[in-house]
Amino acid sequence: MPAWMTTFYADWGPLLRIVLSIVAALLLRALLQFAIRRIVRSITKSVRRIEGITKEDSPLAQARLLQRTETIASVLGNLATWGLTFTVISVVLTEAGVSTGAIVAGAGILGAGLGFGAQSLVKDLISGLFIVFEDQYGVGDSVDLGQAEGVVESVGLRVTQVRDLEGTLWFVRNGEIMRVGNQSQGWARAVIDVAIEYQSDVHLAQEALARAAKSIDGKAIGEPEIWGINALSGDQIVLRLVQKTKPEDKDEVARTLRLAVKSEFDKSNIKLVSTANAIYVNVKN
Amino acid sequence: MPAWMTTFYADWGPLLRIVLSIVAALLLRALLQFAIRRIVRSITKSVRRIEGITKEDSPLAQARLLQRTETIASVLGNLATWGLTFTVISVVLTEAGVSTGAIVAGAGILGAGLGFGAQSLVKDLISGLFIVFEDQYGVGDSVDLGQAEGVVESVGLRVTQVRDLEGTLWFVRNGEIMRVGNQSQGWARAVIDVAIEYQSDVHLAQEALARAAKSIDGKAIGEPEIWGINALSGDQIVLRLVQKTKPEDKDEVARTLRLAVKSEFDKSNIKLVSTANAIYVNVKN
């Protein structure tokens, strides 16, 4: 460098660096804001592509996606702004000759303490992000989150709200959800197990099940399946009737099938085994 | 810089930096106090907006919110004051030529030890903050926290106090609450399962249930639902009566429904299955 530059730099270096860092921070902030939006959007898309989610994008889904992207981008943007502010203050102090070592060390200790305590918070947020990105469930889905079962009322970054049959509202931390069972995805199956007496004629019973399965034609998807002997002991034979349906129809279909099975069996004089002895009791799912 | 500035700085730099850091600390403290209040307030609002909490802001709720904001801002403010004091002492020692390396290292070891041990404390506090911010439950709500069930008596940053039916007061650490079940949120459902004898007429029983459901008109929300066969075995048929109510009326409604169901079934001569054999016994929720 020419001498005058060196001199200039030596004289005004600190001020220059302070200004430079502030300008850099502003530029970086703008850049980050832009980058965050683009990344969030592209990750959302790519995650959907990678995970092979191909459900039709209804207007509702589109709106939800847009809103989610906004929310996350805004959260990350705030994070970036605060981080940059913090950095600029450090730089200014350094250039003013104030040693930041002790401050940083102090902050480090505090940060480590918080970091350990806050890891479940971070875990919740990361899990929440992926639940949203992978679209594991949305408002209105009937889910089993392990910690609670019911209908999703709200999907947040940190907690999911689920309302169960009795109206209790469950707040489940996303990081505590080990696996999600979504009962509103694509299709469902009504499964009717019947434990009939050992003396019964298996083929007669299977025919009765087939007749019973006809009673729900409107809500059936495909043909009913009547499986063979699923369990066998000295006093009973367990048969199974399986019918594919739409998820929202499943419980109603199962109830209708139970009623039909009962009347068909009564007609054919096939006796069910009583609860105390039965291996499979046909219970609402 | 002109030479006199350089000389001045070299001579009086340390003192200057000590004074500068004290002034900076005071300014920073004022700034932080202001920032904390603003952030707490805005986070409170934004969390509510993000999580989609839209309950009407009663005066009670407003007061509670204000009090909470005050409490949290005060706690954070104290934290900041102590942190700054600690930093200024470090800076003064450094400038006085006392090496702070060993002190910081010693504090670091102590801090790490405390940090590991204190992480459950931090976890409790973070969980407490979010319980308050997300308004998961408030005083008077009937909740199931997993560790205890009952009516909330107090919501603290570290522990929540819940009193159960027998009057035992439970102190539950917020960080140990994996999921919250709030039974006082919006609405509830009284669910009455009845296991009737296999020989009973299903339609007659459903009509009896419908008549029974009429007995609580005052406290019902919407129409009662009478579901079909929820479980089936050789000696019983399980039906279900569901009635939406206000959360505070649920238990009373369920009891009234049980009484009405009993008298209707007695009239229609429909027999319930005895406890030992029944799949579903109708129990208080």
Place this chain on the structure above:
Amino acid sequence: MPAWMTTFYADWGPLLRIVLSIVAALLLRALLQFAIRRIVRSITKSVRRIEGITKEDSPLAQARLLQRTETIASVLGNLATWGLTFTVISVVLTEAGVSTGAIVAGAGILGAGLGFGAQSLVKDLISGLFIVFEDQYGVGDSVDLGQAEGVVESVGLRVTQVRDLEGTLWFVRNGEIMRVGNQSQGWARAVIDVAIEYQSDVHLAQEALARAAKSIDGKAIGEPEIWGINALSGDQIVLRLVQKTKPEDKDEVARTLRLAVKSEFDKSNIKLVSTANAIYVNVKN
């Protein structure tokens, strides 16, 4: 600085710094001792205020509070003294030109090892501090700590001593207490569930319960509540009698109520269901 100061400082700096650090340590120790006492006292008060503990301060409670404050302040004071001694030694060694890097590194490794192993100790102590500050329980309270149930004999910083019904003395580490159930706080409720035969007249039984509830007038708080059908099956109806009492009277009241219920039911010829079939057996709480 004038030249003589610079020279003096360069010549005698190390000694000066050693002396300075010792003086600073002594001052700091005095300051810390004072601060600890003030902080402990103010935290005790503020925690009580924040958590909304408003029980009247009996002389016993006052004495306990004073003793606790003394104990904690003394422990923290010792900690501070040892920490300062350790720091001064480091500073002296540094100034004498002995590199403390290796010593600190060695201590760091040792410290990390101890820190990981000692975290449950720190956790116990922190939990103990909060149990005392939040006054979750005191000597003589009847508590359920999860790990043990009984009457508190002693509340220590690290362990709580509880004696159960059979006289076994339980030492429970405070950090292992997830939730505390305190049965001696404010009020209690005696809850009597009775499973009567299905054929019984519900209203007659409720009247009998009401008459039985009158037998304990002296120890009752408020009116007894007689709830409706809490459970229903083919062979029984479950009713509930609830009576608020003082915590120390609860068990006695429940026993008196059971006796009164028995004689009233015998008079009204209402039959209880036998244990093997009953959903709720009325058991001592």
Place this chain on the structure above:
Amino acid sequence: MPAWMTTFYADWGPLLRIVLSIVAALLLRALLQFAIRRIVRSITKSVRRIEGITKEDSPLAQARLLQRTETIASVLGNLATWGLTFTVISVVLTEAGVSTGAIVAGAGILGAGLGFGAQSLVKDLISGLFIVFEDQYGVGDSVDLGQAEGVVESVGLRVTQVRDLEGTLWFVRNGEIMRVGNQSQGWARAVIDVAIEYQSDVHLAQEALARAAKSIDGKAIGEPEIWGINALSGDQIVLRLVQKTKPEDKDEVARTLRLAVKSEFDKSNIKLVSTANAIYVNVKN
């Protein structure tokens, strides 16, 4: 170095280093992209070789493998690009005289916090990578993941989607899968346990089982095995019939065998023990 080089270097060193680092970053990125693809490919192959996976490479499997390699290489490539960008920015700032210490320290604290919280994410991803590399299961396999059981619908890096019998779609985090039970690998065995009455002739029963096993010749692999007395008590003898099949035929074969066993036993007048007393009830697997 000749003097002019030294001078040149001293004057233009910083700029030179900035340019150098940018060029190095670009080169490194190209190198990494290339390396990632090669490594992913070779690891895929070597893992398969090490683990001894020798299944024929069907076109479907080939395509899946290719797609997986692409996905992973792309993910890693993105990671590398972002890392390099981050590094170049740091270098530029350093050379421009801006101290990066504070920035890095701040990022370090943030990173540690995120690192702790994100470890379950990393764990999920690593587990996912190995599930894919080791080909533990693929779409269409019938698996037991501990957290859920059913047919695999999708294998992602972070979650596996499994649909169970009733149509519920389970999202299981890969890191939570302790062990995988794959029921569609190579071959399966239908196992039929029969508890016959103590008075029955064991050899007669074994012959009946042998005759029953002949009924499924088409789907059998190898000969059926009839094991001796697997359990013995005062009222029953438990025998076992085992038949190897193709995985997809197993359930059907078991049902056919149960039917055949029943009719053969009926013919030979061998009585099965009723459910309440039987040690082994023959239940669908």
Place this chain on the structure above:
Amino acid sequence: MPAWMTTFYADWGPLLRIVLSIVAALLLRALLQFAIRRIVRSITKSVRRIEGITKEDSPLAQARLLQRTETIASVLGNLATWGLTFTVISVVLTEAGVSTGAIVAGAGILGAGLGFGAQSLVKDLISGLFIVFEDQYGVGDSVDLGQAEGVVESVGLRVTQVRDLEGTLWFVRNGEIMRVGNQSQGWARAVIDVAIEYQSDVHLAQEALARAAKSIDGKAIGEPEIWGINALSGDQIVLRLVQKTKPEDKDEVARTLRLAVKSEFDKSNIKLVSTANAIYVNVKN
């Protein structure tokens, strides 16, 4: 400093520092040995004072305390000696110009690895120290450690040895002991629950219990308590007899009471409920 000192110091500084550090180490070791003994002794005393242990110091207890103090002081002394030796070697190497950075870093990595693995060891030792200091149990006490139940045979720093009824010797790691139940502390209570038939006269039964309680006058502490109805169902009434005793007499007293209750009830013709139906069976504690 005068010039000759500076010169001397510059010339002989390293050697001086080596000698100084060795001397300092020796002094420090003597100091630590002394301090350890004093601290161990004072902590022992103060812990006992803080925790409020006031049992009379029998000669046996005094001897045990002395032996423990010796052991712990010796262990800590060894630790200090080794630590100082290690430090002196580091200092010598540093002064000889050998960079200790790499050594320390290597040791750090090793140390971290060991530290993580050794934390359960440290935890055991810390727990052991507190068990001894707080005198939670001693040799001969009958304890329930959760992991094992029986009579304490030896209390070590790392493991406690307990021998159960059948003579099995249990080695329980102190860090795994969550709570200690000490059955030999102060006093005990024999608790006799009796489930009598519903038709029995409660007052007659209570009188019989009172007469039975008189049979053990020699070993009783205070009056026996006869509680009211602890449980009630359609076929039984549960009463309770409670008698305070010395810990070592408890089991014998309970057996004597059971025998006396049996003969008194036989005399008064009060019938106990048989095991299968009884809520409380009176079992040896």
Place this chain on the structure above:
Amino acid sequence: MPAWMTTFYADWGPLLRIVLSIVAALLLRALLQFAIRRIVRSITKSVRRIEGITKEDSPLAQARLLQRTETIASVLGNLATWGLTFTVISVVLTEAGVSTGAIVAGAGILGAGLGFGAQSLVKDLISGLFIVFEDQYGVGDSVDLGQAEGVVESVGLRVTQVRDLEGTLWFVRNGEIMRVGNQSQGWARAVIDVAIEYQSDVHLAQEALARAAKSIDGKAIGEPEIWGINALSGDQIVLRLVQKTKPEDKDEVARTLRLAVKSEFDKSNIKLVSTANAIYVNVKN
């Protein structure tokens, strides 16, 4: 050093150091490759010696050992090569004047994040290495890994593949295996518990057991043992017959013994207790 060396070194030091480090890396790599092979081999041998594994080295076992050594040496060799490459790049950058501090810090953060997430991977690999070195089980052994039970199909570094009775292939992560139960090691014992009626003659029953034990002479190792009364109640006496066999014969021997016991008892008119009442039912192991 002579002046020319100093000058030479000052001028060409950086280049020299770059070349030196590359050469050193190449040498080190060759050394490591050699060392790894030798260490792996010697550890394999020494571990076997230390653990006292003395089974004859069949050709199959020799081949397996060789293959394993190759695999592990190759894995470690690759690790070393990559580590060295990474190091050389760092050195080159440093010598070229590019500050590696930021890069290393960035990598450190990433590494820590990955390290936490990858620890279960490392745990799996270490466990796998020891399973192989200690030869805990090999292909074809019948094992109980806790997570799965069956016949080992493959032993990998990260997962073990086990196929159970029904043909399900289990992938168990080695790090999740707390204990291994190997049923194919050395010898096994068939254990037959028989619960006979209380009225039976114990000596007669023992003689019958002895006669039954004679029926499997071919596959027995040593004499059968007939133990005395293992359990006693008002309606049964439990005896035990124990026979040592080769591991692969155990199940077959147990079945043969059960058949023989049944016929001997039938001959001697000794009655077994029925399942519902028996303490020990003789079940297949």
Place this chain on the structure above:
Amino acid sequence: MPAWMTTFYADWGPLLRIVLSIVAALLLRALLQFAIRRIVRSITKSVRRIEGITKEDSPLAQARLLQRTETIASVLGNLATWGLTFTVISVVLTEAGVSTGAIVAGAGILGAGLGFGAQSLVKDLISGLFIVFEDQYGVGDSVDLGQAEGVVESVGLRVTQVRDLEGTLWFVRNGEIMRVGNQSQGWARAVIDVAIEYQSDVHLAQEALARAAKSIDGKAIGEPEIWGINALSGDQIVLRLVQKTKPEDKDEVARTLRLAVKSEFDKSNIKLVSTANAIYVNVKN
């Protein structure tokens, strides 16, 4: 230092330091080898003394102790050799002017990753060391390790091998052993609980037990104890017979006692309660 020394040192310092460090390493290694042997031996002894193990040192035990000391010393010696080699290489590189910072940082990251993953390995080894030092169990002892129960076949540093009754060989990782139950230590007790009918004469039964206890005089240690009523209900009285024996005789003694009790009770016409009703069934321990 004289000038020539300074010059010499400046010129040849690096080489000198390299040589010095190599020599120091060799010396240190010899020292460590010696120290390790002495420490291992003294710790072995002192641990035994501290823990109060006083069993006679049989030749077998002596040999085992010697072998163990050798093994451990050899392992630690190898560790030391490798550590020193690693350190010397670092020093040489440093002195040659190669910056080791990056290498150490890289190794640090790798080390941290491995350290986290390897902690269970370290835990196993530390636990193993203490099991050996404290002599918790040896080959041939009958132990309950929680994870497995049986006879110890081998005690390794990392795993213990236990063979159970059926011959399954269990490999239990030492770090997973929370508590050890050693049934071969000193003495054992055969405990016989008998549940007799309520109508039986307690004293007659006790006399019968006393007569039965006489039947095993040869293997008894001390007098048999006959305890009073251990449990009482409407249909039974539970008495207990306790006999001290040598550990290896316990099971045989218990069986003999059961046989004797049966014949004495048959003679005295005292009836045992049948299994279904009995509180205590006398089962093999």
